[in-house]
Amino acid sequence: MKLPMVFPFLLAALPFVAGAEERHLGPHVHGQASVNVSVQDPAVDVEISLPGHDAVGFEHPPRSSQERAAVERATATLQGASWLVPAPGASCTLASAKVTPHGFGGAAEPGGHADFDAEYRYTCKKVNALTHLDVRLAVVFPAVQKVVVSTITASGSNQQTLQGPATGVDLEP
């Protein structure tokens, strides 16, 4: 989530928050990763949320060196963005990548779960040629059963679900 941009909005809620306890809990489905893709020429933003269970097999701060290595490996894999391949014709280059593990540090997350969140920004020379994306999350993290991909492009919003060996996501730029 782009905090700085929505900050004024959250700020407006602050006085209220101070008075009452707030309890919000988002969904968390093991085996299911969610990917959001938004396209606005020339930028393509991709954000994902991957349950810790599917990325490393546990959802608590690492207790052994193996677990620590697993978290680092998963973070590095996500950071590398090799699992995401935009249509080659669009000439996209990765401009930035940011991976944030939640719930693997000291403090437990509300709900007791842990996730990996990641944000990517691509810059594409020919956005019009970006007709599909290859999302290979389930290949890189075999525990992922289902990838729900939401897209928003100039032609509207859509949702596609990848299951089994499927990796192709259609985009209408």
Place this chain on the structure above:
Amino acid sequence: MKLFYLTLKSMRQRKGGVALTVFTVALSVFLLLGVERVRTDARLGFASTVSGTDLLVGARSGPVNLLLYSIFHIGEATNNITWKSYQDIRAMPEVAWTVPLSLGDSHRGFRVMGTSVDFFVHYHYGRGNALAFFAGKPFTDLYDAVIGAEVARQLHYKVGDRIVLSHGLGGANLATHADKPFRISGIMAPTGTPVDATIAVSLEAIEAIHVDWHAGVRLPGMETSAEQARHMDLTPKAITAALVGLHSRLSAFAVQSAINDYPEEPLLSVLPGVALGELWHLVGTAESALRVVSLMVLLVGISGMLTALLGMLGERRREMAVLRAVGASTRTVFALLVTESTLLTVAGMLAGVALLDAVTVLAHDYLLATVGLVIDQTPAPGEWPLLAVVLALGSLAGCIPGWVAYRRSLADGLQVRL
């Protein structure tokens, strides 16, 4: 070339039969492609009921539920959105525009929707089509109303007519807002969307007709006249849902989650395309039904076509025998028959496609106005494989009598049978 010439000459001798066969093939192709096009366009039309809107915001329920009550006007909202929350969303820096939607009242079975004039600017449907006015203009006065094409057609209203809105969904209790009648300021052109069956008034008007109402009943003794209401504070307290447009699509998911996590009120924001897709999954049985119809039409159409072709070619056994007698090889005879059936099929296909195009052009407005279906003039992608199947089967149909002629002895065709 000689073969082709011979086929044409032969066909000229049998004009009536040829015309009938081409007509039968054309009808089959017309039916096949027509059903396919209706199926595709019904889905497309549905999927683009709302376009150009980045987010749809309502009280927290489910995406399909929100879409049903706010856009399709089916069922009721679980909750309203308070005006304060709406103002907060409006004030977000990423938000370019918002259009409020306030539902609840009706007029003779049609839903009344309170909104702002921005609705006519920002609500798009189909491939980015804006709302157009068939007559009149958007509301300018407090007691102006804009009606959809279906409302105008069924109730025979025209610009300038006066209407009285009913409280809630109307019915037998006769709770009307008779003290504050509305004037129709505009009639929208048909869109094929739920907007056609909607009466749009301003949000302030919704407030104005409810100033004397409290907790669902009209307060006894309180009678604010239409004129007095004009001078009151008509800021709404709540709305049902809102359409949101963003400066950049890149912020869509961030704004969506900010609205979904809004701490003061449980709100839900959805991407309209995603919700429409989900809803289509639910009502997708209708599409499957059309698919089955399409398949049945395919079977009937193809067998009709084959019958016509086979009947036509069967008549030519004698001709073939004569050709063989004057020295044509069996291969020539076979080629002749296949050429003819292919020619007939191609002619039938062209006629069928032309017929379909003519019908879609002529019936476009009628279908839109009466059943709200937008039929596109461009062929659906599924039509090409169908045409290929028709062509292949048509050519294959020529092979059957061709094979028979190839196998039969000369005597069979030359024998005089009584």
